Amino acid sequence: MAFQPQNRLPLPDENFALWKHYGGNRAVFYDMRGDQSDNLSAIEVQVSALRPELALAYARAAVNQLLDRLTATVPHPIVIQRLELLSPSGKDVLAYQITMPHQLSTNLPRIGGIVPGGLFAGIEAVLREALTSLSPYYRLMLAHRGFEGIKRLRRHFPEFAKKHNVAAPAIATIKLDKDDQAR
Numbered sequence: 001m002a003f004q005p006q007n008r009l010p011l012p013d014e015n016f017a018l019w020k021h022y023g024g025n026r027a028v029f030y031d032m033r034g035d036q037s038d039n040l041s042a043i044e045v046q047v048s049a050l051r052p053e054l055a056l057a058y059a060r061a062a063v064n065q066l067l068d069r070l071t072a073t074v075p076h077p078i079v080i081q082r083l084e085l086l087s088p089s090g091k092d093v094l095a096y097q098i099t100m101p102h103q104l105s106t107n108l109p110r111i112g113g114i115v116p117g118g119l120f121a122g123i124e125a126v127l128r129e130a131l132t133s134l135s136p137y138y139r140l141m142l143a144h145r146g147f148e149g150i151k152r153l154r155r156h157f158p159e160f161a162k163k164h165n166v167a168a169p170a171i172a173t174i175k176l177d178k179d180d181q182a183r
Contacts, residue, residue: 009040009078020066028062040078052095056083060097064135079134099134119156123149 011034019027031044045062049055063080070076085095123146130142154171161168 011038011040014038030066052085055085056097059083119153
């Protein structure tokens with residue numbers, strides 16, 4: 001790529017390898033790579049998979065877990081911007097993935113203005129944060145937080161319906177089956 005990413009994460013000891021232990025004989029090995037200025041430019045991890053998309057998914061999971069662990073001790077502002085699947089020789093890029101947390105294309109029509117979110121303002125903020133987050137764990141936590149916020153709002157619905165003389169049906173309880181939970 002013509003554009004070279006830059007950051008302020010120096011590798012004072014140049015390139016190095018590290019591992020993340022998972023107990024028993026399970027460990028993942030990472031190579032931390034620096035650019036010509038000795039700033040972190042890549043994290044390499046070897047994965048084995050039958051299909052390229054699985055290899056990219058395994059690599060993303062491994063690097064995300066490393067970043068999660070690093071951030072737990074010192075707040076590192078690192079996100080995965082691009083994953084590259086290299087050939088076994090390490091010379092050719094076979095496939096790549098660019099991080100786009102929410103892959104939706106939509107038109108933004110001209111609008112005159114937006115009214116304040118009122119009771120939904122916090123839930124809208126949680127929803128936006130979840131849609132743009134790269135961490136599946138954080139997205140799940142935000143989804144739960146949004147669900148809890150909706151539960152608090154449900155208490156106001158009967159009062160609202162009575163105040164505005166609206167005949168509203170009772171709100172059904174949400175039940176998630178195993179497929180919904182997996183998604």
